[in-house]
Amino acid sequence: MQRRVFRDPAGEPQANMELDQRIAQQVCMGLVPATLRIYQWLKPAVSLGRRQSPSELPEELLALPWVRRPTGGGAVVHRMEELTYALALPRTAAQRHRPLSELPGRLHQHLRLLLVEQAGLSSGDLGIAEDDCAGPCTLCFSAPVHGDLLYRCAKVGGTALRVWRDGILVQGSIQGLPVSFGLLSDLLVRATGGLA
Numbered sequence: 001m002q003r004r005v006f007r008d009p010a011g012e013p014q015a016n017m018e019l020d021q022r023i024a025q026q027v028c029m030g031l032v033p034a035t036l037r038i039y040q041w042l043k044p045a046v047s048l049g050r051r052q053s054p055s056e057l058p059e060e061l062l063a064l065p066w067v068r069r070p071t072g073g074g075a076v077v078h079r080m081e082e083l084t085y086a087l088a089l090p091r092t093a094a095q096r097h098r099p100l101s102e103l104p105g106r107l108h109q110h111l112r113l114l115l116v117e118q119a120g121l122s123s124g125d126l127g128i129a130e131d132d133c134a135g136p137c138t139l140c141f142s143a144p145v146h147g148d149l150l151y152r153c154a155k156v157g158g159t160a161l162r163v164w165r166d167g168i169l170v171q172g173s174i175q176g177l178p179v180s181f182g183l184l185s186d187l188l189v190r191a192t193g194g195l196a
Helices: 013-028 100-119 181-193
Strands: 003-007 034-039 045-048 066-068 076-078 083-090 126-128 149-151 154-163 167-174
Touching: 003 181, 013 034, 013 045, 013 066, 013 083, 013 167, 034 181, 083 181, 100 126, 100 149, 100 154, 100 167, 100 181
Parallel strands: 003 034, 045 066
Antiparallel strands: 034 083, 045 076, 083 167, 126 149, 149 154, 154 167
């Protein structure tokens, strides 16, 4: 399947979310092929899941600018050094015999293998969460859910998913891995290649 990859400069919070939404809409309409966008943030910010209320944020985070994601999930505190990505796929790209909910976990599994092979991280230090945390989770990175990427038992890679009739958007954040942004970016491109 044809795919585009963009490595964008750091952007303002609202602009980052609007561009992810616009790309997903273009993919859904068949105007562009599957697209992976990798980017960073110009300043720390919080992104809320599309149905989440800012009133759910802990008081210490209310001083940060916040923006709403087109995908679901809990709030993500974005830092300027993290790697953030959006993967927009036509619905026809999804493997029919696998649930769409498995897509983020498959992506993290591919990335985990590449981090061991190419970045020299120990396979014992890297894992994939097997279960969801108990109860609702306001902050995405406070507790892993099934398919999240773990490093030394802490969540370092989380995703949120949105599915439309004609397309899929996966938004993800990778925080706290001891790997350079450039190498992590390259490995993410490879890890998503089998999904698009």
